[in-house]
Amino acid sequence: MLSLVAARLALGLVSLLLVSLAIFAITSLLPGDAAEELLGQYATRETVAGLRASLGLDLPAHLRYLAWLKGLATGDFGRSLASNMPVAQLIGSRLPNSLMLAAATAAVSVPIALTIGITAAMYRGSAYDRTVSMLTLSVVSVPEFLVATAAVIVFAVQLRWLSALSTTADITSVAQFFRVFALPVFALCCVIVAQMVRMTRAAIIDQLRAPYVEMAVLKGVGPLRVVLHHALPNAIGPIANAVALSLSYLLGGVIIVETIFNYPGVAKLMVDGVAQRDLPVVQACAMLFCAAYLVLVTTADIIAILSNPRLRHP
């Protein structure tokens, strides 16, 4: 089993390396030249060439890639072309904000989704189950920018309960924390809760059809214990994967939601970086998102391996 886990981790690292190559290749293909962009109206042929040399842009691509990779490995993400600040510092100032948003969303969505999914599976076929199915289907088909925009219009513009913009600087009390986070968390939750509910429900129902569940019923085990004690341990693998996939969807959703709410997170930094052709910032942010995705998926795989008694006790 340990070898399986090690193999999974190694595979994760290899994927990360391939991702870094892809990110570097794609960002190098972006149109425009950072040196020209930076110099603006001062761009003459000599100044551009000089700046390119000082930024290392005149080196061949593979050398630039290796230098960048070496920087990544040692924690040096380079300097922002736009602000001339170290990228690490830029990200460092934004990352806690993004993590807080993601953590708040996960903390709200995962328990809600698991509870709804499990109860829907327990009462499958009932009016409750059908309502949940219908609602999750409708919510999952609405894109998050629409949810976010609609939420702003209703709660911020019409009702004036919450602020349309979310800046973490205003947080001094718990109430303010809710005011700032309510709308972005709501928008993000809508989409991922629906997906997690559907996948949790399917995984549990799959187990409830197993003969050992019938056996448990014939032993006089109550319905709640059947689900939590008998079915759930066997559904952990698929549920962990569903949660990981949904949370990784957050990474994409965060970009849109942070932009709409003007939330100072990493995604906003990346979007601004693209607008300013600030390659080091874009590359570092992209790496960060991909790494987070890989961490989530790998964690889910490892949980699935650990939860399988056949692998745990060969």
Added chain:
Amino acid sequence: MSAPLLEVRNLEVRARNAAGQEVPIVRDASFTLAKGEVLALIGESGSGKTTIALALLGYAKPGCRIAGGSIRLGETDVLGLSKSALRDFRGRRVSYVAQSAAASFNPSLTIMAQVTEMAMLHGIGSAAEAEKRAIALFRALALPDPTRIGARYPHQVSGGQLQRLMAAMALIAEPELVVLDEPTTALDVTTQIEVLRAFKQVVKGSGVSAVYVSHDLAVVAQMADRILVLRNGEMQEIGPTGEILAAPKHPYTQSLLAAAAPTPRGAAAAPEAPPLLEVRGLTAGYGRIDAQGNPTLPVLRDIDFTIRRGSSLGVIGESGSGKSTLARVIAGLLPAARGEVMLDGAALPPALARRTPAQLRRIQLVFQSADTALNPRASVASILGRPIEFFHGVKGAARDARVKRLLDLVQLPASVADRQPGALSGGQKQRVNLARALAAEPDLILCDEVTSALDTVVGAAILDLMDGLRRELGLSTMFISHDLHTVRSVCDEVMVLYAGERVEAGSRRAIQEAPWHPYTNLLISSVPELRQGWLERRGSVRGPEAAAGARPACAFFARCGLAMPGLCDVTPPPRRTLAKAAEILCHRDEAALMQASIPAGP
């Protein structure tokens, strides 16, 4: 006489069919059971025996409901219990042992947690007391290492052990009634004996009453005091075991008894018939193949045999003996590591992909489970039409005519063609499965346990059909089974496999005569006989578990009653030919084997 422990009156259970109508699947069942008595419910699938058994726990399968009648256990009206009272009732007063222990144990929980769960739920004593009681039951059921087996997970113990562990689970809360639902049907005969013995001991020892559901009269003869015969949800006959076996009144009971004692079919093919399939020095298995041609996990070792044109070879052995692998190797699904498979004198390429369509056409495989082998979304016509198109290039009306002819050949009405497999009975599906193989017009059919999922009577009809086809079409068959009766009744020649080795091979006549290889002897003497008291007289059997660990020179060493330590475990056994013209793989000579060949000795 005191009041009976269990009293069932006019029980009716209804099921919703595909059209949404409710039809009764059990009608007017009434019987009683005294304390300490064992009652057998016997019948074929669809007879309602499991439905009645489950109703005793106040339970009906999804889609079914208990529609009428009454069930009383002691003073309790079972059908009148509330949901929570029913939960308290189940396990504590009536418990259940399911057919497939492997599927009925939760794979994620330890055995001890599941065995003691009932005692904990019903608030009987502390965890420590429950575990102590569980260990005592493990010991009573003759389980190995009773103090530590509970810490294992279900996949870590064998099927026969799991079935006994499930009995321990059923008995932990000291119920008044235990319902055993075909508890040994999925086991090998050699495993079945010890499980039956353990069940019987525990049931008699604890004075618990039992309802034993089975389709196997010989097993029931060992276990039950009385037998209730069921058919299509209706009671046919009820009476003491001895009477039912000796003087069955109802014609249906008589037909069940007749099917349990199989009649030999077919005449042996002429010995001078040319060989169709020759297998020489076949070794196959899984994993990397080393320089000598041995795979990491060998399943078959050095197998030789011949199937003559128009004849039938039976392959018999316990689960894990490599008999299904043999069919896969011949069909090309698993390429052999070493040795050759020759069809009409020409060597076949080991791998499926390298064989020509003509070679593929000549060997067809019929799988054990028609349920999974037939595409549930395709009509019977398209299931049969595809191989006709593929192998013979026949399309349109000509193909439809051939489909009709095939259905006729397997004795199914032409109207079956438009239906999907789900709308057919088990026996009909197996006939379609057979027709699918026949569609290719093969020379050789490999049948892998084709009757083991079927009832005795339905299975016997399939065997008759195959025997007829064999003579009509001049087919050769290889018939794989774990059931000695089946193989003996349909095959001209028999090969016995043990742990991937051919330990005995001979004609059908030879396999019915002593002396045998010790393993063949064990198999023959382990098949329950249709008389009471056979189990008690039958000596103890060393089941497959005894052979765990490193493989000695003779794979059967650890289980063999005639093993000679120092010789058998060190030197590979030689191949010898017995006077009855059978080849065996054994160190013992004919006289010693003859002396040991007392099939049902104590």
